[in-house]
Amino acid sequence: MATARKKSTKKTIKPGKDIIASMAEDFKAKLLKLVEQGIKNLTIDFKGVNMVDSVGLGVLIATHNSLDSVGGELTIKNVSHDIYNLFMTMRLDQHFEVIKAG
Amino acid sequence: MDFKGLADRLGLEKEEFIELAELFVETGSSDLRQLQSAVEQGDVQEVVKKSHSIKGASGNLGFTEIFGVAKDVEANAREDNLDGAVGAVVVIKEKIDQLAQAINEKA
Amino acid sequence: MNDKQNLTILLVDDEPVGVKVLEKTLQKEGYRTISADNGPLARRLASKKQPDLILLDIMMPGEDGFEVVKLLKKDPSTAYIPVIFLTGKDELASKMMGFDLEAVDYITKPFHGREVVARVRLHLKLSLATNSLIESQAARLRQIQDAQTSMLVTPEDLPDAGFGVYYMALLEAGGDFYDVLQISDDIYGYFVADVSGHDIATSYITSAVKALLKQNCIPIYQPAESMKMINNVLKEILPEDKYLTACYARLNRDKKCMTIVNGGHPPVVYLPKEGQTRLIEIKGDVLGIFSDVYFGVQDIRVTEGDRFYIYSDGLIEKPGQRKVWTEGLDDLLKACSGLREIPIRKSVERLKDMLLEDTIGLEDDIVVLGIEA
Numbered sequence: 001m002a003t004a005r006k007k008s009t010k011k012t013i014k015p016g017k018d019i020i021a022s023m024a025e026d027f028k029a030k031l032l033k034l035v036e037q038g039i040k041n042l043t044i045d046f047k048g049v050n051m052v053d054s055v056g057l058g059v060l061i062a063t064h065n066s067l068d069s070v071g072g073e074l075t076i077k078n079v080s081h082d083i084y085n086l087f088m089t090m091r092l093d094q095h096f097e098v099i100k101a102g
Numbered sequence: 103m104d105f106k107g108l109a110d111r112l113g114l115e116k117e118e119f120i121e122l123a124e125l126f127v128e129t130g131s132s133d134l135r136q137l138q139s140a141v142e143q144g145d146v147q148e149v150v151k152k153s154h155s156i157k158g159a160s161g162n163l164g165f166t167e168i169f170g171v172a173k174d175v176e177a178n179a180r181e182d183n184l185d186g187a188v189g190a191v192v193v194i195k196e197k198i199d200q201l202a203q204a205i206n207e208k209a
Numbered sequence: 210m211n212d213k214q215n216l217t218i219l220l221v222d223d224e225p226v227g228v229k230v231l232e233k234t235l236q237k238e239g240y241r242t243i244s245a246d247n248g249p250l251a252r253r254l255a256s257k258k259q260p261d262l263i264l265l266d267i268m269m270p271g272e273d274g275f276e277v278v279k280l281l282k283k284d285p286s287t288a289y290i291p292v293i294f295l296t297g298k299d300e301l302a303s304k305m306m307g308f309d310l311e312a313v314d315y316i317t318k319p320f321h322g323r324e325v326v327a328r329v330r331l332h333l334k335l336s337l338a339t340n341s342l343i344e345s346q347a348a349r350l351r352q353i354q355d356a357q358t359s360m361l362v363t364p365e366d367l368p369d370a371g372f373g374v375y376y377m378a379l380l381e382a383g384g385d386f387y388d389v390l391q392i393s394d395d396i397y398g399y400f401v402a403d404v405s406g407h408d409i410a411t412s413y414i415t416s417a418v419k420a421l422l423k424q425n426c427i428p429i430y431q432p433a434e435s436m437k438m439i440n441n442v443l444k445e446i447l448p449e450d451k452y453l454t455a456c457y458a459r460l461n462r463d464k465k466c467m468t469i470v471n472g473g474h475p476p477v478v479y480l481p482k483e484g485q486t487r488l489i490e491i492k493g494d495v496l497g498i499f500s501d502v503y504f505g506v507q508d509i510r511v512t513e514g515d516r517f518y519i520y521s522d523g524l525i526e527k528p529g530q531r532k533v534w535t536e537g538l539d540d541l542l543k544a545c546s547g548l549r550e551i552p553i554r555k556s557v558e559r560l561k562d563m564l565l566e567d568t569i570g571l572e573d574d575i576v577v578l579g580i581e582a
Binding site: 111113114155158159162164169 | 223224226227229230270297318319320321322323
């Protein structure tokens with residue numbers, strides 16, 4: 001569908017793999033770039049993400065903090081049951097929006 | 103005598119409270135003896151001091167009856183009035199004796 | 210190894226029962242107390258022992274409270290010790306004018322334990338904050354340097370703390386950390402933390418945390434407050450994507466009360482001497498990354514022989530399996546139930562053995578801290 005190109009402040013990204021130490025550096029750089037480009041409402045689709053380790057969580061929280069400081073918001077959707085429990089236990093759902101899969 | 107209730111009020115264990123109650127019986131009895139002679143001698147200053155002491159100690163432990171009586175004696179004595187002081191001494195003595203008995207029963 | 214952080218309070222009252230009530234109330238909270246029943250003695254003690262706070266009765270024979278305070282302020286060795294007046298309600302009304310300057314506050318008699326404790330805490334905090342602002346930076350750095358050269362505390366170092374610990378670090382710079390502190394004669398603090406990631410920066414962080422615990426886990430702060438203060442400093446010093454999960458348990462063996470504060474850490478296992486093993490699930494934010502934090506707290510009445518196990522997620526994550534630790538909790542509970550007959554110091558390694566068949570292929574540090582009330 002062709003629409004007039006406006007500079008949108010919303011974006012959804014889909015890593016499609018586990019958010020862990022081995023990919024964290026690149027992932028972080030990518031997210032940082034988006035925030036720098038003016039994205040305020042960032043959604044991360046967790047389809048295909050089965051595991052998040054502590055380094056991955058650090059990147060997610062840091063991204064939330066960055067967005068928060070520019071009045072933006074982080075949303076994570078399609079979160080698996082296990083990861084959802086993890087987020088809940090760590091109260092992350094109180095800081096950013098977490099949407100369960102299915 | 104509800105030692106547990108009084109202890110809870112202070113945030114202390116029952117045994118600790120009873121220890122304090124025993125101390126009060128000791129010091130309170132001594133103060134009372136001095137209060138009595140002060141009343142007999144009409145020494146108003148001394149009556150103020152001793153009744154104040156008994157008031158403080160009993161108040162801290164939650165012995166409200168003794169507290170109330172001692173408070174009245176102190177207030178009156180500050181106005182140079184020793185009316186009712188003799189009777190008050192008798193009442194306080196009775197209460198302290200009752201307390202001592204209650205402690206012995208718990209021991 | 211860990212010094213007691215004892216604060217001393219001087220109690221001045223000519224009425225002995227009141228003094229004893231205050232002594233007991235304050236000692237239960239972990240404070241040291243000294244007492245005097247007259248002004249001149251009180252001033253001598255204040256000068257000699259340098260208490261951190263003075264509770265002073267106004268109505269005393271000889272030197273009354275007002276005179277005592279005036280003289281304390283004149284003496285440079287005692288001028289800065291905060292003074293709280295103790296006064297009967299009637300005296301309050303007639304003596305109000307004396308108040309404006311000399312004492313910081315007043316507590317009315319008869320005392321209410323909670324009010325006394327709250328006032329004492331407040332004024333100690335204020336006093337410490339003012340006095341230590343200048344020194345704190347330097348002291349903090351010194352402590353970090355000391356901590357870096359000291360090892361993790363062992364049960365032998367603190368035999369009355371009633372704990373056992375198993376610790377295995379993946380790399381030399383362990384990301385898991387634990388500490389046990391003696392806060393007062395009957396109060397001990399037990400702390401387990403897990404720093405995210407496993408790089409070199411981690412060891413500097415664990416040293417800093419050890420120093421922060423020492424500074425902030427003292428009787429005047431409630432456990433949740435201590436955690437908040439530690440969080441605030443960590444937020445300043447940690448890189449933006451680093452955090453730690455932590456669990457702080459404070460056991461008061463005199464009051465028989467265990468307070469647990471959780472900062473995003475796996476749930477503590479509670480093994481009562483009689484009764485079912487269960488998890489203590491408390492929600493809380495992780496530390497060092499959020500500015501507005503919330504740490505859930507739970508108070509538990511304990512009886513002697515009750516046990517608590519605090520651990521890091523390395524204990525319950527399955528190496529090699531791509532799963533998060535929340536799934537390992539059922540196995541953990543089952544394993545803990547089998548520990549009752551084993552002495553606390555041995556039980557921690559046994560628990561690890563039951564859950565992790567061998568430590569080859571380990572992907573994370575492991576801490577198991579067992580506490581026995």
